[in-house]
Amino acid sequence: MTAEITKPSTAPLEWEYATSREATDILDLEDKYGLFIDGEFVKPKSKSYFPSINPATEETIAEVAEAGEADVDAAVSAARRAHTEVWGPMPGAERAKHIFRIARMIQERGRELAVLETLDGGKPIKEARDVDIPLVAGHFFYYAGWADKLEYAFPGIRPESLGVAGQVIPWNFPMLMLAWKVAPALAAGNTVVLKPAETTPLTALLLASIATEAGLPPGVLNVVTGAGKTGAAVVSHEDVDKVAFTGSTAVGKLIQSQLAGTDKKLTLELGGKAAHVIFEDAPLDQAIEGVINGIFFNQGHVCCAGSRLLVQENIHDRFVDKLKRRLATLRVGDPLDKNTDVGAINSRAQLDKINELVESGQSEGAEMFQPDCVLPDRGFFFKPTLFTNVAQSHRIAQEEIFGPVLSILSFRTPEEAVEKANNTPYGLSAGVWTSKGSRILWMADQMKAGVVWANTYNKFDPASPFGGYKESGFGREGGRHGLLPYLKWSES
């Protein structure tokens, strides 16, 4: 008997994945959505609607009302009345139970929310399902427990709610940004008028109906959909006591100037251009994963994205080679596919902006690398991209791209790394990878950023404060610190 020996194939390994598409039949969507004011969906006085499209297919998902000034006024009045008559006087323990109940219902309907988040915004379903929605539920659960413990949060003060909070949130984490703003506001006893981003309004509307189902009293949470004009009407409404905004630094400055001369309280969570510093003694394989997560998480639509990679010079070439190999394994495509790593760019406008900045990177002399991957025919997509030979003066090293584009610079000494890391008007986040404990703590001290991830990146938690230095804004969201912007107090 002779054994048959099969020679191993010399063909390259195939890494094709079979499609594994998340079903969308869990959703029960309307064709047309009104505004959520005083506990019910109402037609807009503006009589105006706009489409919310799926950025992966460019198809309209639903028509959404565009709130005008009269609509915003109705929402603020409802919030004021709810604050004066219901939510303000309600004992903290009762408020807590309302918020706990919302947290539980978010968990219960998590899959539905995750699918809609992916459909409306373009993020990979595995991120919406495993990161966004669990964190959303977590935020409501975390802040629910504070509602009857506010007097223990900050020593020496008698805390009180501010009144009506006007909140304007971005499209990159529609539900999560809602949770970051709404949960602490409600826990502190405020009522809310929320303006979701115009490209991603649907999950906020679904949450509003969940809150109603959970028994949240009418007027406590109001959702007014629309674009910039609607947002401006919310923040400049004279009966709004507190404004919280997350978005670009340019719009944040506009809001800050609109509020000059008023006594409204303001928190701003704005842009970033985070330095991600890799020392020669870093655990390189882990660092590669950290860098990938740092810039390609949510297509790089992340204000704290690690978009400026600083690699110590003696490992630069080796690290970049590894990075390129890893880039080639990223699966770009249908956000609803459970295998997808990089989904759709949120909008045509954002895709144009990314293209413009990437072209500037090439024309200013940086060297571009993109893996050989096929993008879908329809929808807004952009290949994971990295630039080497980047100078600090290049626009791609200075400006927030808000896309899957990494700029790579090098450094020799820790002092030089700090100098370069801090050489930006922003100061939202920073990352550092090294095996040396004392260097981690020194770097964490030196880097001017509100969040420093050491030997990890893009980690978020309801208990962990988040927010920026310098032009990345002020105020913190998350944790005990996140309550303070929603309170006023007297001291004994």
Add this chain to the structure above:
Amino acid sequence: MSRLDVKKTYKLYIGGKFPRSESGRSYPALNKDGEVLARVASASRKDLRDAVRTARGAVSGWAGRSGYNRGQILYRIAETLEDRAGTFVEQLTASGSTSAAAKKEVGQAVDRLVWYAGWADKFAQIYGNLNPVSGPFFNISAPEPTGVVGVIAPEEPALLGLVSRLAPVLVPGNTTVVLASESVPMPAITFSEVLDSSDVPAGVVNLLTGSKDDLIPFLADHMDVNAVDAGGATPNQLTRVQEGAVHNVKRVVAPDGTGQSPYRIAAFTETKTVWHPKGL
């Protein structure tokens, strides 16, 4: 023949030195009867820029000191102020305070400094904490100084107002450019001599006298000022500060009296949160 007394020239305080205004301008400080007590320097835009530059240069040194050390220096300011109480009482009385009110004000200013001195090595324990995140991470939040802070001192009480607004800004390690009381400037200038002889490093406090209406726009618009305490601003001046703040997203604190509170320290800090994985 009686002896002619020697009068002091009241100048600016920038980078640990006492320069005249580069503009060569001064204005009269008047007493309660409208008589000229002295002429004081009218700081210019260039003086303000010099003050901001020296304040920026002093941030890392001051912020880098231990809270214990900053606390001792603040306590030393209190000692020196107490030592020179008589001069301050004279100046406040000349500007219209009763003798009893002036003595009380100086005493309160000394006590306020002592109170804040004690916070320097403690406030981080009140504002900072470990965060119990849902994962294998060490996660801690702690306050850091905001950087260069403009302080618009109240017109009155000229000394207590200045000390009450300045001390909490210094506690966490910020450096400052102070616009002194315009109508009662002499106590502020004398206070800069107290600072200068109390181991406060050069550049940590820079004090300008002159027209607030002239100087506030330059302070508010300056791209290297991180925050402004508008404690002594009029409503119009406050609005101007808030408008200028937009250029580089300055933090602005509105007037809220001359009391004492650890939350006044917190207003000039940035919370930094650091994550690190736990594992074998």
